[in-house]
Amino acid sequence: MKNEQWTSKIGFILASAGSAIGLGAIWKFPNVVATSGGGAFFLVFLIFTLGIGLPLLLAEFVIGRSTGKEAVSAYKDLAPKSRWHWIGYLGMATCSILLSFYSVVGGWIVLYFIKAMTGQLLHQGEDYGVLFQMTTSNPYTAVLSQAGFMLLTIVIVAKGVKGGIEKASRIMMPGLFIIFVILMIRSLTLPGMGAGLTYFLKPDFSQLTSEAVLYALGQSFFCLSVGGSCMVTYSSYLGKHDPLGKPALSIVGLNVMTSLMAGIAIFPALFALGMKPADGPGLLFITLPAMFEKLPYGTLFIAIFLALFLFATLTSAFSLLEIVVAAFAHGDPTRRRHMCWLFGIIIFLLGVPSALSFGMEQLTLMGKTVFEWADFAVTNVMLPLGVLFISVFVGYRYPKERLQTEWSSIAPAWRTGLHVYLFMLRIVLPIIVIIVFLNGMKWLPL
Template sequence: MSSRDHFTSRIGFILAAAGSAIGLGAIWKFPYMAGTNGGSVFILLFILCTIFIGLPILISEFMIGRRGQRDPINSFKEQAPGKPWYTVGWIGLIAAGLILSFYSVVGGWILSYLFRALTFSLTGKGLNFALLFNDLITNPWEAIFAQGTFMLLTLLIVQAGIKGGIEVASKWMMPLLFIFFILLFIRSITLDGAVEGIKFMFIPDWSYFNVDTLVLALGQAFFSLSLGVCAMITYASYLAKSEKIVNSAVNVAAMNIIISLLAGLVIFPAVFALDYSPEQGPGLVFIMIPAVFEQLPMGSILLIVFFILLLFATVTSSIALLEVVVAIGIGNKTQTRKKATWIFAIIIFVIGIPSALSFGLLSDLKILDKSIFDFVDYLTSGILLPIGALMISLFAGFHYSKKISREEMQSSPFIYWTWLIIVRFIAPIAILVILLNSVLG
């Protein structure tokens, strides 16, 4: 265990874990989910679900990873010998690989848009941004090349290890992410008519308060915190025993909420100020943002900043997903990291090619009436992640003795007992609701 790589500082771990959580979940998915589900009510439920259900499970993942000091599969094997809990690690391995396979496709789209923004090909009156986006995702060569370039960027960071790769990248990317977002936020809220976007986010329309919105908000909280994929278990396994996991988890959850709100405050004031509809769905970033920024002073420069920001957020999540697979693949044999990173990255890239082609050459191929891309998203986000999160919650709540979990948490009795009640009873019920909604809905 002495040869195992570790984070060199608490802030390095927090920024890496926050980067894993933030990503497309906060910047791409959160705004369009809020926009199509009434804004403020969805946002309020998302925050509550993150604090009262997502955070306790995040603490559980940190607890399992920090205590085990191993990759997810071996960590569960050592902490529960002779029992099948290690299947959580296999679920995480499969989920991480599959998510990264289609996540890298979206990462490729971002690289393509960033290239267009840098060459000022996204500016000019009369551009049809919906048609532009469609041309990009249906072009097989560009989609695959961009996907491969994104995977290459991800593997170069992961192969450098924890101290030299992931921690360094996160220490640079996450502060820049905040700075860029604040700059865009200031520009957005100073637009004429921006107040309507702020009202949309913070003045509740209670007609949207229903079970469906609650389930979607809960699912968003899980997705945006990377719960159930073993990424947080993997990162916490590189954490020193002396670090306080509750404080770290609170910081990660808080940063995730803040970035999500900033994403909304960048997008919705501009959307309302320029008389667009917030209910644009998944194309909000790729179709709406260029259209909005085209009409802003310094829009071309702001668009470049936005896609750099989005790339940073996406990479910090993709390196966490690849690290899960690599950590399991190499165990504690750090000398094989470079070779393993290339092998697994290439495998995931190949697995992701059908997703990259699912909007063009393979658009007629459907699984359960879904495109390949949408099916992989559904399989991971709707089924594998909830199952993984459910097992993690039950393991931390019931397998650990109260003595062990108290020692690991190092918190006040009130915080400890609140956590224990949630992970034993409340979180499992909430996760089962998400799972049933995904399977039956």
């Protein structure tokens, strides 16, 4: 059966941007910017994203749109009677493991959002660190909240590309940016906010360490959701003559803008209230509630902020489930619904040990919980391998004539640029990915 298609280019851009804009762009990246040279780091990250992330994003787009098939079938179509289709299986495994622990964090956000909406989250003098520990260490709460997040993901993805993913993304992504604007205005109108803005954006090249540069390298492709073949699947729903260059640039722009807006929304408010910056779960579940408790209408603003995080988490989760479902649905809507529920439940069960990690500290291996090992495997091993294989595949194995045809729709005014692009994919990007991989494994002396 023929695959569904996006109803418009904007639908594809919003869904793809939603896939790329995850929790890391909002709760980790801004703090790394602030502690690694501010505007200096941001400039380096922008250069790497355009020079490294964008070519990799286009590589996945080229694979998906040219074949009109999901990840596994796309590689089979382009390289028949070979083992290259295992890149698709690697992507499926990567996204399944990623969603298994990502849904745990998504469940916490759902739980906190419900508490915020019912006025039960903010209390004067509350120790939010203790509240977070109690929330995550309760096995029933942890698993039920994870199940609730997975249920939301399954229901939307089961409705299809147009009626589910695209429709939800058209609502959630504009909503995310509207919320950001509201929070930025609130943050920038607080007395003493200038110190936070300076902390976040002031260029300081003396703090731009080799570790920070390597982090910027890794983030340049991780932040665009490449390496797991999600974008292969999403671009397979494009028409054969739909452009790729402008949507890719739009997705890069939206992702960079999100990270910038997150920092502007968070740091001025933190400094205005005399609080210390943080990243990761500590920012969302401990620091921000303590911050909003001190603000007028804090209950309203924490609910708005949690809605933002929920939108960002869900739109990423859609693509993680979609790559697995699409490989088995074969364009059949009924089969699609069945596959959504089947794999959604399997991924939920796969994530239960991660959900229980925070209440069962004794279940560790070499000092890491199941949640931490799953995160480590995806971030430091599976995604870099995916990026490396995709880069090599398009650089060396992709049929030359088909690649020339695809390139003409990406950069019609720069036909000779294909040689530069192939040099990047064949030589430059593999070297960079290997460096990022060695750094992630702590095998690179710095």
